[in-house]
Amino acid sequence: MKVLLVDDEQPARAELRWALARVEPDLHVGEAANAAEALRELRSGGYDAVFLDVRMPGLSGLQLAELLAELPQRPLVVFVTAYAEHAVRAFELEAADYLVKPVDEARVARTVARMHRLLAEARPTGRAARRLWVELDNENLKPLDLAGVAWFEAREKKVYAHAPGGPYRVDQTLKQLEEWLPPAFVRVHKSAIVNLEHVAEVVPWFSGTYRIRLKDGATVRMSRRHAAGFWKAGGGR
Structure with missing residues (x-):
């Protein structure tokens, strides 16, 4: 502890x-x-x-x-x-x-x-996460409603929440986010977590990989390693 x-x-x-x-x-x-x-x-x-x-x-x-x-x-x-x-x-x-x-x-x-x-x-059910503190361009912080976050992306050693008005910089790593985010958020790649509520469709790609198309038009890669967890969480396949 x-x-x-x-x-x-x-x-x-x-x-x-x-x-x-x-x-x-x-x-x-x-x-x-x-x-x-x-x-x-x-x-x-x-x-x-x-x-x-x-x-x-x-x-x-x-x-x-x-x-x-x-x-x-x-x-x-x-x-x-x-x-x-x-x-x-x-x-x-x-x-x-x-x-x-x-x-x-x-x-x-x-x-x-x-x-x-x-x-x-x-621990068994996790704490009900509803908001996330994100950074604005002026380094001020604002609470962001998780329901509006379509996905989280790790790039250049930083993590971003993709939501209207964003993307927004967050302090947590993807691993830390996985530990407290609600079940609707699923790891689909070493650099991405998606909100199942924002998924429009999943398109098969090469060698067991997929492309996830979100309702806002964004496309997120899903690796073969994380595909099984995605289908299990989403109730598909």
Whole structure:
């Protein structure tokens, strides 16, 4: 499991890191001193959970938790604070748990156990992805509705989402996208994932390969290696 500690006070991060290490020595732990640093870390993906301090300069932990709900792969959120009065709002934000400083090792152990259980429960069906954060030309970010994405393409070591107004640059690799995208998105080539809802027809090509024609007129290659998975996902052949 990979977790991110977000607290503007380094001693508080060190205390929590120590408690986590005592509970689960193999835990991968990252750190951020504020919301901006946390978002930069989380945009790269791969974090299962975030331990958030409620009161921080700039965006508070509660405000950051609201932003995290829009991430393509939303991590579990555990609030860590000296102010117990925020507990109600924390659970309104669907927090996995709420720890009161100074943290207690036994209490942290229960939190980690709860996180493992929640992640295990989510894993069989996957989390319901609905939006993806994409980059605009001015480097600002915008949420993109996945229903409008026809396909994802990897080229020149970058990944793009093809949707109206795009293509849009995304931070995730195709492998990372495969792990959380809804079942309608299927890998068809080492450099492409298509949305089955946008497929118009499939045309046989050479040596067991195919060309997928999308409703917007785009054509995507399907390799022989990925053809079986495509037919299985699409219910064909």
